[in-house]
Amino acid sequence: MTVPIGRRERKKAATRKKIADTALRLFLERGYEAVGIRDVAAEADVAVTTLFSHFAAKEALVFERDDDFERCLTRAVTGRAPHEPLVPALHREVQSLVRHCTADSALPVRRLIDGSPALREYEESMRLRHAESLAAAIAGDPGLSKGTTANRTIARFVIDAYSLAREASDPDAALDEIFRMIEAAWAVARTPADTTGTAGP
Amino acid sequence: MTVPIGRRERKKAATRKKIADTALRLFLERGYEAVGIRDVAAEADVAVTTLFSHFAAKEALVFERDDDFERCLTRAVTGRAPHEPLVPALHREVQSLVRHCTADSALPVRRLIDGSPALREYEESMRLRHAESLAAAIAGDPGLSKGTTANRTIARFVIDAYSLAREASDPDAALDEIFRMIEAAWAVARTPADTTGTAGP
């Protein structure tokens, strides 16, 4: 009843993990492009079709923990203290995410990704999906209603902040600056009913 | 001296055009994924290798005129009137680009792109490159020096504006709103020397 995880799901998870671990190890050892899907499958002792039943593409083998990213972001919106303003909450969360991925322990994987165009491209297209769900989370917050365009725009800007800060020489400083810009942008985003220009009576 | 285009270059351009035209026609007729590279090559009466010597990838067959996009953007920066502020110039240019691609004549191609994940992904990764060269153009302007981070950030925001406005139900209105946000963001971006916070004397 509680969490009756049966043998079946446990085995499935184990297989998935074994594939991911094996793949990452091989990629780090020999380089991403130098390792074929068939190599990974053989080393993990599974069939190629099994591998693809767990992972949608070769690139996905590297981004195992990536729904985490999405969850962290949306939770920063939906789970923040009542009346806490949106942008600072996102700032904190993105800061934590950037620090997490610029940490020394994550360096080998980062180098792996940066070294392969295919992986970089894949990552960017993931970010777009993340931006969409972030926009949805913002849209779902009754406290702040600024209109669809404003929500989606801010969501994109936040994702940009993550990706730009990561590449900067001083990620923390860059992130501060970008979020100052985002704060200003959010401040002037208009509410749905406000269809007038900038003029007042 | 002037533009001595020889037969060779003319033939090359003709081959390229024939391939692109054939590809687009087939894609529109049967759908992008339903047409293989070998189909295009056969119909254009060239070898597969020839096709790939003109186009880096299958997706590139659809985005023939895409350096235009990049050129328009950078020219909007480098070629604007002296002392004309940056953001409005970019606004005008992006507006023109959005209108161009939401025009009725471009609709079939847009549907083609939106209908294929591969094409959407390819387009987005192009946009990233465009953002980089836009950032470079901004960085190259002696009139405005706000620092690398600010430049790259604004460049990304502008690209976002294009991509978000295109998908909006009212592209013009959405673009106006987004550029109001960008204007605000640009206004608070700090100059390279300015390492202080928000405080004044």
Next chain:
DNA sequence: TCCAAAAACATAACCGTTAGTGTTACGATC
């Protein structure tokens, strides 16, 4: 115990892309 669903499997193919290896047509040079 037996059944239906789920998971893993094996094989073979499809498709984009590239390497290797010529062959032709052009433009420049003498």
Next chain:
DNA sequence: GATCGTAACACTAACGGTTATGTTTTTGGA
């Protein structure tokens, strides 16, 4: 105008990611 280097093109064959097809094994529950 004959020669020569080279850019463009062609053909074959392969490589690597991905998918279709159909089969066998494992598992949870009736």
